[in-house]
Amino acid sequence: MAxxxxxxxxxxxxxxxxxxxxxxxxxxxxxxEDVHFEHAWADPDSGTVFCLSEAPSADAVQRVHERAGHKADEIHEVPLSA
Amino acid sequence: MAxxxxxxxxxxxxxxxxxxxxxxxxxxxxxxEDVHFEHAWADPDSGTVFCLSEAPSADAVQRVHERAGHKADEIHEVPLSA
Incomplete structure (x- = not known):
């Protein structure tokens, strides 16, 4: 999981x-898809939404978002955090 | 604070x-600057770093990042979260 x-x-x-x-x-x-969406943040002014998830792959994240009706524009694996 | x-x-x-x-x-x-950086995540492949903070303004966030030597390319106020 990543x-x-x-x-x-x-x-x-x-x-x-x-x-x-x-x-x-x-x-x-x-x-x-064995994904867990941990948190979402939205900036209505710039129209940007960020979603943090734990998942087996970026494709799995996208499949959930697509089925929910809101495909992501970018999916970044973030192996590093501080 | 936002x-x-x-x-x-x-x-x-x-x-x-x-x-x-x-x-x-x-x-x-x-x-x-009365800012608190709560978390940072990095994607070394795409070269993208995301930082979540609580702060009085986007300018305050940028002043800290600039003084630390890594100016942000985008700063989004995220008043909504889920």
Whole structure:
């Protein structure tokens, strides 16, 4: 298992309710791919959403996001943290 | 106080030791700006570093990073999280 930070662009004006619902949609599907979405952060002004997850691969992260209806624009494996 | 996610590009091949030292440099300076750097994650392959902080402003975050020698390329206020 590895950690990933994925990034969604173009989410201008995203609301707290929309972020919660999107995150819940990921959580409802993640077990199928052995992924766990740990946290999501959103900047409504620039339309950027960051999601931190633990997963077997970037492809597994993307499959959950795609099935939940919000494909990621970037997925970075982040093996280093401080 | 607000939360910020800042992003550094071009950090290809960053090592765990380099990330720890950079984070420690931020921690050593952050009090001057009333900032706290909570966590940093790095993807050495794409050269991307993400830093999560709590701070009074994006400018305060940048001042700490600049003094520590690693100016951020993007600073996103992230008022929403899930």
């Amino acid at each position: 950690h990933f930070m994925d990034v969604h662009h173009g989410m201008h004006g995203v609301t707290s309710d929309q972020l919660q619902k999107a995150h819940q949609a990921d959580l409802a599907l993640e077990k199928d | 939360h910020f996610m800042d992003v550094h590009h071009g950090m290809h091949g960053v090592t765990s030791d380099q990330l720890q030292k950079a984070h420690q440099a931020d921690l050593a300076l952050e009090k001057d």
